Amino acid sequence: MPPGTRTARELGTRSTGTPMWENPARFEGEVFTFARLRYDAAPRPPGRRRGGWATDLPDADLNLSYRLQQLTSLRVDPDCRLVRATDPDLFHYPFLFASAPGAMGLTAAEIVALRGYLLNGGFMLMTDYWGDEDLAHVERLFQEILPGLHFEELPIEHPLYRTVINIREKAQVPNIHVGLKIPGTTIHHRVIFDAKGRLIAMGLHNSDDSDGWEREGENREYFEKYSERIAYPLAINIICYIMTH
Numbered sequence: 001m002p003p004g005t006r007t008a009r010e011l012g013t014r015s016t017g018t019p020m021w022e023n024p025a026r027f028e029g030e031v032f033t034f035a036r037l038r039y040d041a042a043p044r045p046p047g048r049r050r051g052g053w054a055t056d057l058p059d060a061d062l063n064l065s066y067r068l069q070q071l072t073s074l075r076v077d078p079d080c081r082l083v084r085a086t087d088p089d090l091f092h093y094p095f096l097f098a099s100a101p102g103a104m105g106l107t108a109a110e111i112v113a114l115r116g117y118l119l120n121g122g123f124m125l126m127t128d129y130w131g132d133e134d135l136a137h138v139e140r141l142f143q144e145i146l147p148g149l150h151f152e153e154l155p156i157e158h159p160l161y162r163t164v165i166n167i168r169e170k171a172q173v174p175n176i177h178v179g180l181k182i183p184g185t186t187i188h189h190r191v192i193f194d195a196k197g198r199l200i201a202m203g204l205h206n207s208d209d210s211d212g213w214e215r216e217g218e219n220r221e222y223f224e225k226y227s228e229r230i231a232y233p234l235a236i237n238i239i240c241y242i243m244t245h
Contacts, residue, residue, distance in 0.1 A: 018062040023075050032243065034065045034080040035093035037124070042105035042137070051100035055128055057082075060214035061097070067213075067232050072164060072240060085110035090117055095239060099210055101126040101203065102134025104141060114145050118200045123242045125235075127204040128211070130185070135205055142192065142201065151190040151203070160199070163241040165233040173212040173226045176219060199242060209235060 023031055039053045061080035069076040083090050086109050090096070096117070098104060106114070118124060129138060139151050154160065161167040170187040188205040212231025216223045 018059065018066050020078050022078075031075045031077045032065075032068065032095070032239070033077040033093055034061050035090070035096050036061055036080060036082050037096055037098040038082055038084045039098070039110070040105045040107075041103050051128060052103050053099060055099040056210040056214040057099070060099075060210040063216055064213040064232070064235055068236060068239060071232075072236060074240070074243070085113040085117070091120075091122070094122055095242065096122060096124045097210075098124055098126045100128045101138045101141075102129035104138070106141065106145075111144050118146060119194060123199065124201045125204075125238060126202070127207060127209040129203065130206055135188070135190075138203055138205075139190075146192060146201075149192050149194065151192055151201075154189045154191045154202070160237055160241040163237040163244075165237055167233055167237060171230045172207045173209045173231045175208045175211050176215045176222050198245065202238060204234070 036057065037053060041052050058080070062078075065076050065078065065080055068074050069078070081089070081093060083093065083096075085106065090113070114124075126138065129135065142149075142151065156168070156170060170189055172185065172187050185206040187207055188203070190203040190205055191199055192201040194200050209231045212222075212227040213235065216227040
């Protein structure tokens, strides 16, 4: 681990007590590490509540890492990293997760740093942002990060949906306190490809997939309906796809 990098396990665990595991010493430099983006909150519209960069931390990150280790051939770091866009450590991690990006605020230096990261092999996954205002905020922000590149809807026929698990539809993961599909919302999987066709960013709009990772040990029905059937299969496919393409 690069010196000075904060980890998710430093915060402890809440819902599940995610197991630890060890990888053989010879693979220490070849493991997949879940990295989460730390950011300062953008100004909040009057009367609106929303999460921030630490939403669903640390259990979402740790549980997903454990499931990747358990269910795929990837060797996975049992801890996760918390990084800012300007941290020199960022380039150690080809996968970057951003929670609640509808609240994301970035400095000019962070915008430049993320542009360099994404155009030089990095990938960012986002989830837990809702409605037209959050969607517009994220897409405006990415026009600054990646000028000239645009979000598009990923068709369900794309090979990402068949990388490990065959996914036939885009399904919503609600917040555990809601527990059902939120009326009037449509699930969007918004993506950006670079000039060479590499997938470099993906937003799971109108879905709380990280709640599906975080809350798996709190409610059996929620786990079976949303974590096991939707949140984990999609995340596993995304990560395995971007690590092999």
